[in-house]
Amino acid sequence: MKFVDEFRDPELGRAVSGEILSLVEPGRHYKVMEVCGGHTHSIYKYGIDDLLPANVELVHGPGCPVCVIPMGRVDDGIAIAHEDGVIFTCFGDMMRVPGSNGSLMDAKAAGADIRMVYSPLDALRIAKQNPEREVVFFAIGFETTAPSTALTLKRARAEGLKNFSVMCSHVTIVPPVRALLESPDLRLDGFIGPGHVSTVVGARPFEFIPADYGRPVVIAGFEPLDILQAIQMILRQLATGRCEVENQYKRVVPYEGNLRALEVMAEVFELRPHFEWRGLGFISHSGLKLSAAYSELDAEERFAVPGVRVADPKACQCGEVLKGVIKPWECKVFGTACTPERPIGTCMVSSEGACAAYYNFGRFAREREVV
Amino acid sequence: MSAAGEHCGSGHCITCGDDGVPMTVVRVDRDRGLALCALDDGSRQTVETALVESVAPGDTLLVHAGTALVRLETAA
Numbered sequence: 534m535k536f537v538d539e540f541r542d543p544e545l546g547r548a549v550s551g552e553i554l555s556l557v558e559p560g561r562h563y564k565v566m567e568v569c570g571g572h573t574h575s576i577y578k579y580g581i582d583d584l585l586p587a588n589v590e591l592v593h594g595p596g597c598p599v600c601v602i603p604m605g606r607v608d609d610g611i612a613i614a615h616e617d618g619v620i621f622t623c624f625g626d627m628m629r630v631p632g633s634n635g636s637l638m639d640a641k642a643a644g645a646d647i648r649m650v651y652s653p654l655d656a657l658r659i660a661k662q663n664p665e666r667e668v669v670f671f672a673i674g675f676e677t678t679a680p681s682t683a684l685t686l687k688r689a690r691a692e693g694l695k696n697f698s699v700m701c702s703h704v705t706i707v708p709p710v711r712a713l714l715e716s717p718d719l720r721l722d723g724f725i726g727p728g729h730v731s732t733v734v735g736a737r738p739f740e741f742i743p744a745d746y747g748r749p750v751v752i753a754g755f756e757p758l759d760i761l762q763a764i765q766m767i768l769r770q771l772a773t774g775r776c777e778v779e780n781q782y783k784r785v786v787p788y789e790g791n792l793r794a795l796e797v798m799a800e801v802f803e804l805r806p807h808f809e810w811r812g813l814g815f816i817s818h819s820g821l822k823l824s825a826a827y828s829e830l831d832a833e834e835r836f837a838v839p840g841v842r843v844a845d846p847k848a849c850q851c852g853e854v855l856k857g858v859i860k861p862w863e864c865k866v867f868g869t870a871c872t873p874e875r876p877i878g879t880c881m882v883s884s885e886g887a888c889a890a891y892y893n894f895g896r897f898a899r900e901r902e903v904v
Numbered sequence: 905m906s907a908a909g910e911h912c913g914s915g916h917c918i919t920c921g922d923d924g925v926p927m928t929v930v931r932v933d934r935d936r937g938l939a940l941c942a943l944d945d946g947s948r949q950t951v952e953t954a955l956v957e958s959v960a961p962g963d964t965l966l967v968h969a970g971t972a973l974v975r976l977e978t979a980a
Contacts, residue, residue: 537926571923624969652970654952674969677924681971684952729924732966732973755924785924785966785974793955794973885923 540756541579549761550584556768563589564720565767566857568710569727570597570885571755577890579757585764592719592857593890595709595813596727598674599626599883600855603811604843606702607632610671613700613836614645620663622656623671625649626883631876633843637671653685653699660689660697669832670699676733679703679821680794683801686823686830698832701822703802706730707738708819709810714746718858723767725760726752728782733798735790736778743776754782801827809842811879812852851878854887861888868892926976927951929963941967 557563567573573593576582582591595601607630614621614637621637628637628649641647646666650656653670660668672682682699689697706727713719726739731752739750749770753763763781770776780786801824808820823831845851849871850864861867861880871877873889880886884893927941930948939959941951952971953959965972 651949654950654970677973678969680955680973681952681969684954684971729966729968729973732924785976787974791955791973797954 537756540754540758542758545758546584546761549758549765553584553589553761553765553768554586556765556772557586557588558772559588561588563722563768563771564592564857565589565723565725565764566592566594566713566721567725567760568594568596568706569725569730570600570883570887571729572725572727572753572760573597573887573890574885575755575757575760577894579760580894581757581760584761589764589768592721593854593861593887594713594724594857595810595855596675596706596730597855597880597883597885597887598678598704599624599630600851600879600886601704601709601810601813602627602630602673602702602879603809604631604633604845605809605839605841607636608634608843609833609838609840610700611635611637611640611645612838613669613832614640614647616667616836618666619646619836620659620666620668621645621647621671622650622659622668623647624651624673627671627673629876629882630879631882653682654688657685657689657694657697660694661692664696666696667835668697669836670697671702672699673702673704675704675706675727675730676794676798677729679798679802680733680791683794683797686801686827687797689830690827698830698835699823700832700838701802703821704808704810705804705819705821706734707741708816709813710739710742712813712816713856714742714748716856719856721748721857722771723749723751725763725767726750726778728752728754728759728786731780731782731786731790733791733794736780736786736788737790739778743778747776749776750778752778752780752782752786754785800824810855811845812855846877849878851880851888854878854880861891864888924966924968924973926964927967927972929959929961929965931961932959939965939972941965941972 656670751763802821805820853859880888931940964976
């Protein structure tokens with residue numbers, strides 16, 4: 534397939550892997566965080582960690598949109614879904630995220646009209662087809678999905694649709710990365726920057742990482758060679774004493790991002806003063822809500838939501854996994870009480886979640902063999 | 905419904921909406937800012953094209969949650 538096959542060439546992969554080996558200093562332990570859940574998924578799907586020297590450790594970051602939704606938000610969604618006349622729409626993965634009293638899937642089984650959609654545009658279509666019903670879209674995701682929600686809201690307003698609203702749980706990528714860099718229990722040597730978020734925000738927002746924290750960042754694509762090359766570029770920066778933002782994914786990511794997407798997001802959304810992240814707690818200016826100009830399409834204005842903060846289950850260690858402090862298999866319930874079929878924590882729900890990636894691709898090994 | 909949608913088998917998961925998927929433009933509706941796009945497996949989806957300039961049939965777009973974020977250049 535175009536744009537795919539050329540980035541899965543095993544010969545080239547072995548060559549890059551050899552270069553990585555030549556760049557690492559023996560005796561030094563390297564910790565590189567892949568911020569984006571899409572990278573986590575690719576790393577375990579293709580076994581990229583098996584191609585790395587034993588002293589290069591990949592740490593999985595908080596960039597999985599489903600994994601970071603706290604239980605209280607799920608409860609809020611379920612409360613709206615149970616309102617009379619409501620059709621509640623959301624992405625498929627979101628339906629299985631546990632709230633304090635079951636998931637949206639459980640609420641659907643209990644009679645709520647909850648429908649899976651592939652895009653906010655699908656939700657808008659449902660609203661047009663059901664003018665007598667209130668259609669709510671549960672919007673989640675980073676700057677990759679936020680422009681899609683923003684465009685749909687503009688379209689809803691332009692078409693004068695009165696029975697459509699959005700429960701906005703969009704988040705932004707920079708604040709949690711900064712929070713991780715401030716975290717005393719985590720020492721990282723470099724970052725693999727998120728590829729598709731950067732198509733929207735560009736590379737510039739990540740410049741604070743080398744400037745303020747002295748860590749290199751390489752924005753990378755999602756194919757195996759993309760990720761290997763990004764690791765090689767990070768190690769080369771470390772070996773040569775450079776520290777900057779590099780763009781491995783130039784074929785897709787413009788350094789300035791997508792200005793139209795940023796404009797439409799600025800028009801439709803505004804930053805919340807703070808937003809709760811699962812496992813990470815409240816992070817300032819990290820969540821988006823609808824701007825005053827679009828407040829009439831805000832589901833949280835239209836319906837009463839409990840808005841209660843719910844603590845994560847005691848057994849669940851998603852917070853430590855999301856911060857990269859522990860590996861998924863180090864969690865007490867990993868693969869036993871918590872599985873993709875019956876998740877306790879969010880990291881086991883989405884295919885981008887670190888726990889689901891480990892579980893689905895059979896990565897149970899406690900130690901890695903030296904390449 | 906399967907665990908994370910049947911598309912995950914191919915490495916794409918448009919069910920969760922947060923995976924960029926390359927799609928080929930089949931037909932363009934300029935007035936409404938939409939395009940009908942096809943996946944490699946032939947399945948089709950209506951895609952918002954407001955964020956990408958002058959979309960034409962045959963173009964490959966990176967689509968996220970039903971919105972094209974960038975045009976993929978064939979020469980890349």
